[in-house]
Amino acid sequence: MSHPVLEAIYKRRSVRQFLPDPVALDDLKEIVRAGIWAPSGLNNQPWRFVLIQDQQTRRQLAEQTSYRQVVLAAPALIAVFLDRGAMYDQVKDQQAAGACIQNMLLAVEALGLGAVWLGQILKNKDQVNNILELPVDLDLMAVLALGRPAPGQRASQRKELEHFIVKTI
Numbered sequence: 669m670s671h672p673v674l675e676a677i678y679k680r681r682s683v684r685q686f687l688p689d690p691v692a693l694d695d696l697k698e699i700v701r702a703g704i705w706a707p708s709g710l711n712n713q714p715w716r717f718v719l720i721q722d723q724q725t726r727r728q729l730a731e732q733t734s735y736r737q738v739v740l741a742a743p744a745l746i747a748v749f750l751d752r753g754a755m756y757d758q759v760k761d762q763q764a765a766g767a768c769i770q771n772m773l774l775a776v777e778a779l780g781l782g783a784v785w786l787g788q789i790l791k792n793k794d795q796v797n798n799i800l801e802l803p804v805d806l807d808l809m810a811v812l813a814l815g816r817p818a819p820g821q822r823a824s825q826r827k828e829l830e831h832f833i834v835k836t837i
Contacts, residue, residue: 676777681822683782684738686815690721691744695779699746699814702775708764714754715768715809718800720745728799729811732792738784742813746772747796749806765809772812782817785810 696719704713720726721744729747730739739745748769755761769785776783789796793808 673774676774680773680777681782681824682784683815683817683822684735684741684784684813685818685820686741686743686782686813687818688743689816691781691815693719693721695781696721696744696746698779699772699775699812702778703748703768703772706764706767706771708767709757709760712754712756712761712764714750714761715765716749716751716806718747718749718802720747720800725799729789729796732795732799733786733789733811735786735788735813738786738813739811741815743815744813746812746814747800748772748809748812749802750809752805752807762809769810769812776812776814780816781814783812783814786813 700717700719703715703717706715708714720729726739726742726745729745730736733739748765750761750765773783773785787810789811790808794804796808796811797804797806
């Protein structure tokens with residue numbers, strides 16, 4: 669396979685251990701730029717982002733998830749929200765957020781960084797909004813923990829394609 673997009677999809681892995689090196693703000697912005705090019709219904713682009721590098725804020729957010737060590741190890745976080753005021757259909761907009769996050773994860777891969785999509789923190793989304801001093805009309809969809817991957821193997825497996833195809837007509 670020699671298509672760069674497919675290679676990035678098949679190579680990307682969730683990274684939970686990071687080197688302490690800071691992530692350049694320009695890289696964080698490039699990751700968000702890739703996210704905002706995801707499709708959204710009516711092109712409403714309902715996503716909003718908070719870029720987090722501040723250590724004290726990362727510590728506070730780490731207390732909101734059972735993946736505390738991942739959040740503490742990551743030199744940068746990107747919190748992804750949906751702006752309820754920009755939404756027109758909850759399901760479609762949540763699907764758009766997922767597409768946005770996947771674009772961001774692929775951008776992370778392309779930049780030679782590593783990331784993991786944290787969803788368990790959603791159980792404390794109100795506390796996250798309070799920590800970040802955000803209004804309630806921003807609905808947390810995920811937090812990406814990211815940085816330079818620590819050395820190590822990141823293997824993953826998938827079931828055979830035939831397992832997923834229910835029918836070919």
